[in-house]
Amino acid sequence: MRTIIVTTAISLALTCNASQAAEQDLNSHMIRAYKMLLADRDRAMQGYNLNKYFTKNLDYGPMQGAIKAATPIRATDSKGNFLEPTATHKTMCNAAVMETIVEAINLYASDRAGWAPGSVIPVDSWNKKGFASLKSHLFTEDLTDYHPLGPLKAKARKEKKKFEIQPSLLKEIEDFHSDLGMAFALEKFGIGRKVDFKAAKPGDIMTFDRTDDSIEGPKYSGHSVVFLGYVTRDQSLTPKYDANEVVGFKYFSSQGGPTKGTGGLSEKWAYFKGFCPIRINYSLPVTEGSRGCKDRIDNAENRAKRPLEKAGQSTDCCLNSPTHKFGPRVGRVHAPEQWKYGASQPEMQKRHEALMKRIAEFVKGREEASLRVSLLAKGAVAIESRSPQLAKAYIDVMSRSVGIDARAVARGENVPAVSVRQANQLERVTPQRIKAAANRTVTTLVRDDLAKQVRDNVEKTISDLKTGDAEAIESSRIDSRHVD
Numbered sequence: 001m002r003t004i005i006v007t008t009a010i011s012l013a014l015t016c017n018a019s020q021a022a023e024q025d026l027n028s029h030m031i032r033a034y035k036m037l038l039a040d041r042d043r044a045m046q047g048y049n050l051n052k053y054f055t056k057n058l059d060y061g062p063m064q065g066a067i068k069a070a071t072p073i074r075a076t077d078s079k080g081n082f083l084e085p086t087a088t089h090k091t092m093c094n095a096a097v098m099e100t101i102v103e104a105i106n107l108y109a110s111d112r113a114g115w116a117p118g119s120v121i122p123v124d125s126w127n128k129k130g131f132a133s134l135k136s137h138l139f140t141e142d143l144t145d146y147h148p149l150g151p152l153k154a155k156a157r158k159e160k161k162k163f164e165i166q167p168s169l170l171k172e173i174e175d176f177h178s179d180l181g182m183a184f185a186l187e188k189f190g191i192g193r194k195v196d197f198k199a200a201k202p203g204d205i206m207t208f209d210r211t212d213d214s215i216e217g218p219k220y221s222g223h224s225v226v227f228l229g230y231v232t233r234d235q236s237l238t239p240k241y242d243a244n245e246v247v248g249f250k251y252f253s254s255q256g257g258p259t260k261g262t263g264g265l266s267e268k269w270a271y272f273k274g275f276c277p278i279r280i281n282y283s284l285p286v287t288e289g290s291r292g293c294k295d296r297i298d299n300a301e302n303r304a305k306r307p308l309e310k311a312g313q314s315t316d317c318c319l320n321s322p323t324h325k326f327g328p329r330v331g332r333v334h335a336p337e338q339w340k341y342g343a344s345q346p347e348m349q350k351r352h353e354a355l356m357k358r359i360a361e362f363v364k365g366r367e368e369a370s371l372r373v374s375l376l377a378k379g380a381v382a383i384e385s386r387s388p389q390l391a392k393a394y395i396d397v398m399s400r401s402v403g404i405d406a407r408a409v410a411r412g413e414n415v416p417a418v419s420v421r422q423a424n425q426l427e428r429v430t431p432q433r434i435k436a437a438a439n440r441t442v443t444t445l446v447r448d449d450l451a452k453q454v455r456d457n458v459e460k461t462i463s464d465l466k467t468g469d470a471e472a473i474e475s476s477r478i479d480s481r482h483v484d
Contacts, residue, residue, distance in 0.1 A: 027203030049090035096254035137185035164419030181207030183331025190340030225251035247275035276317035293317035369423035379438025
C-alpha cells in the first residue's frame, strides 16, 4: 500500500512539473501553429519571395471594434507597402517564423478566455519597422545597412575598400542589433531566450548558415526556421541530441522550391556539411553564380560514405556544424506569463537613442576628416608648379594610402570619403610646406563655407537617423548570410 501511495505521489509530482514546464514556453503552441499552417492549402506552398512578408493579413488574439476590423498585422512588401488583403501571398523565412509565432500566440489566447496579447505586446510592435521596435530585430536586419551608414558602406564596397568604422562603435552596433539570429531578438525584448543547439526542442526557432560549394569557391547563405527535431545518420527524426548520431535537423519555414516560382511554407530535412545524403544523378551546378553541395554528388566516393536521399524527403545541405562560428543559433519563445516586454522595450528604445547619437558623432567626424583631406589635396596641387617633386611624391602617397586622386579633389570633382583614422595618418606624413599651402587656401569665406558643409551634412544625418531606419535596404546583408 505504501508503494502505491509513493508511486501515486511521484506520478502527481511529475504531472504537476510537466504542467509547470508547459507554462514556461510556447513550444507546444508553436507546433500546433506550424501544423495548422502546413495543412492550410491557401497558405502552404504559395511560393517564396525575399521581399514579401506573411502569407496573409494576420489576426492578433481577441481584438475588438476598429482594431479587429483593420486586421492588425498586415501583409506587406519589404518597403512596408500593404499587399492585397483578400489574397494569399509568397513570403520569406523570417516572416514565416514570425507568422508561426503570431499564430501560436493566437492559439494560446484562444485557450485563455479574456486574455489579449495586445495588452502585453502592442500590435504596432509587430507592424512597425525601426531598430527600437521588435520587427526589425526579428527580421535580423543589420543597422549598418541603413542610413546614414548604409550609403557609406555601399560606397566602400563599390570601391572595393574596407568600410572604416570605429571598433568601439561597431561593437556597440553588433551588441544592439540582432543580425546574428532571431534568438537574439527574443532575448533583447524579453519574450524568449537563447538555447544551446544540443538542448533544442520542437517548436524552438533557429537561424543557421551554410557554406555552399560552387565553381567559384565557397558561397554563404542562411535561413531562419522553426525547429522540428534532430535528424540522425539513418535519416530518422529524434527529439534528443546525440553527438555520435545527429547529423542535422528537420525544420519548417518558407523557402524556394525545386523550380522557379515554387516553394513557400514547407518542411525540410537539413544536414550539416559532410553528412548530406546522395541524390541520384546529382552533380554540382557549373553555371557561374549557382551553388550546391558536394556531399550530394552521385559518385563512388560519396556512395562509400553516405546513404541515398530518402524518397519524398526535401533536403537542405552544407549547413555549418554546431561548433562552427556561424553554426545554428537557437531561441525559445516564452509563454506570455513569462514575457518581460514592458520593461525590455523601453530599455531598447534608450539604447537605440544613445546609439543614434554615437553614429551622428561618427558621421560628423568623417565629414570633418574628408574636408581636411580635401584641403591637403588642394595644398599639394597649389605648390606643384614651385615644388613638383615634393607635390608629386605626396600626391602619390595620397593615392596609395587612401585611394584619393588629389588633382580631381582640388578641381572639386571628387570629394573623398575617409575615416578620422585615415585622415590623421595622412596628416602625420604631410610635409609642412603642403600644410602651409593648404592653410593659405582657407580664407574666412572658405572656412565659413566648410563649417556650413559639415553642419548641413550632420543635420541631414540626424534627419536620416530619425526616418531611415524604418526603410528597407535592397542590398541588405539579410539577402546573403542570413536568409534562404
